[in-house]
Amino acid sequence: xxxxxxxxxxxxxxxxxxxxxxxxxxxxxxxxxxxxxxxxxxxxxxxxxxxxxxxxxxxxxxxxxxxxxxxxxxxxxxxxxxxxxxxxxxxxxxxxxxxxxxxxxxxxxxxxxxxxxxxxxxxxxxxxxxxxxxxxxxxxxxxxxxxxxxxxxxxxxxxxxxxxxxxxxxxxxxxxxxxxxxxxxxxxxxxxxxxxxxxxxx
Amino acid sequence: xxxxxxxxxxxxxxxxxxxxxxxxxxxxxxxxxxxxxxxxxxxxxxxxxxxxxxxxxxxxxxxxxxxxxxxxxxxxxxxxxxxxxxxxxxxxxxxxxxxxxxxxxxxxxxxxxxxxxxxxxxxxxxxxxxxxxxxxxxxxxxxxxxxxxxxxxxxxxxxxxxxxxxxxxxxxxxxxxxxxxxxxxxxxxxxxxxxxxxxxxx
DNA sequence: GTCTATATAGTGATAGAC
DNA sequence: GTCTATCACTATATAGAC
Numbered sequence: 001x002x003x004x005x006x007x008x009x010x011x012x013x014x015x016x017x018x019x020x021x022x023x024x025x026x027x028x029x030x031x032x033x034x035x036x037x038x039x040x041x042x043x044x045x046x047x048x049x050x051x052x053x054x055x056x057x058x059x060x061x062x063x064x065x066x067x068x069x070x071x072x073x074x075x076x077x078x079x080x081x082x083x084x085x086x087x088x089x090x091x092x093x094x095x096x097x098x099x100x101x102x103x104x105x106x107x108x109x110x111x112x113x114x115x116x117x118x119x120x121x122x123x124x125x126x127x128x129x130x131x132x133x134x135x136x137x138x139x140x141x142x143x144x145x146x147x148x149x150x151x152x153x154x155x156x157x158x159x160x161x162x163x164x165x166x167x168x169x170x171x172x173x174x175x176x177x178x179x180x181x182x183x184x185x186x187x188x189x190x191x192x193x194x195x196x197x198x199x200x201x202x
Numbered sequence: 203x204x205x206x207x208x209x210x211x212x213x214x215x216x217x218x219x220x221x222x223x224x225x226x227x228x229x230x231x232x233x234x235x236x237x238x239x240x241x242x243x244x245x246x247x248x249x250x251x252x253x254x255x256x257x258x259x260x261x262x263x264x265x266x267x268x269x270x271x272x273x274x275x276x277x278x279x280x281x282x283x284x285x286x287x288x289x290x291x292x293x294x295x296x297x298x299x300x301x302x303x304x305x306x307x308x309x310x311x312x313x314x315x316x317x318x319x320x321x322x323x324x325x326x327x328x329x330x331x332x333x334x335x336x337x338x339x340x341x342x343x344x345x346x347x348x349x350x351x352x353x354x355x356x357x358x359x360x361x362x363x364x365x366x367x368x369x370x371x372x373x374x375x376x377x378x379x380x381x382x383x384x385x386x387x388x389x390x391x392x393x394x395x396x397x398x399x400x401x402x403x404x
Numbered sequence: 405g406t407c408t409a410t411a412t413a414g415t416g417a418t419a420g421a422c
Numbered sequence: 423g424t425c426t427a428t429c430a431c432t433a434t435a436t437a438g439a440c
Binding site: 019022098101102105108112114115118119145155157158161162163165166168169173174175187188191194195196198199200 | 220297303304307313314347356363390
């Protein structure tokens, strides 16, 4: 791996662990084993380096949520698969939801970047409209209780994100082992699906 | 108001807005209209000052959640009142859930402080056990579907906290006015209650 | 109690040697 | 491409004058 790639990879790790503000380019360089000037040689500014990591992660976050599932499943099976795909993506990147939330709340610039990325992205729009149509169909058929599509998405997002935000807190506060933490996550994943489906069934 | 109180109040405001790392004692002093040395004269360290704000807010956060309601309501009415009390507390302190989450995730020291506060606090324990008993009773009576008490609390917490974490993001990304933001919050509050109750009804 | 001044250390970023 | 050296800045915290 080139030094340039090592820097990006280490930056990703540290930004995910401690956020933008609390990670210094000096620290990144130290962990890579090179000089701090080299970080700026490749990426010029810390902000620049951060954005490369951040936007890639935002893309990952969104595409996982909009993942399509088998067409011959019924609605509840399809929804379950979508919820799980989203949770699995976060399980592989545990601090990702926190990083995104953190930066979006503390930094207006980031919110605007996301807006440009989401609202102007035809792919994202298409997937949303398709999902929206699907929901409206199922409501019309009387399969699920009436709900706004955005509300359903927000419910899933709330519950799923909170699994990974709460996991380290829960683990530390109750003095759990890493294995117990994994069990907590697995349990919560199942329960989120169950809660969402129960709230929809009519 | 004394200068000492002004400093504490300004610190509270800025810490809530921008978190610990991005708020400087210089900035606090400037906003109070005094010298930066004075902040340290009264509170010695920034960490100290932060903890005074933080722990007071954590107490507020927990006590709101454990608020008791009218005894002659049925279970669903009592639960609804509890969920609303918790949401209302956050509505009056919009950035509070974010601050708590943020500091707990980024800082292990803070997690340990909370542990000492929650786990060793008999009042908190009592309220939890009482709620737990109540849930188990209703399950036994067949009023609600079986669920672990901690899971129910986590579901409420997830959905409620996310209202206020998502509100500024939602508002900015979709270019909403402040009035529309209030409507979003009011709408989500209702929906959270509905989602939780629907998921419990058997 | 409030100020000025300052010690000390850390930051992001750049210039220039090799 | 990688380094050393350094600049300009900001931060927390303290010492000491008033």
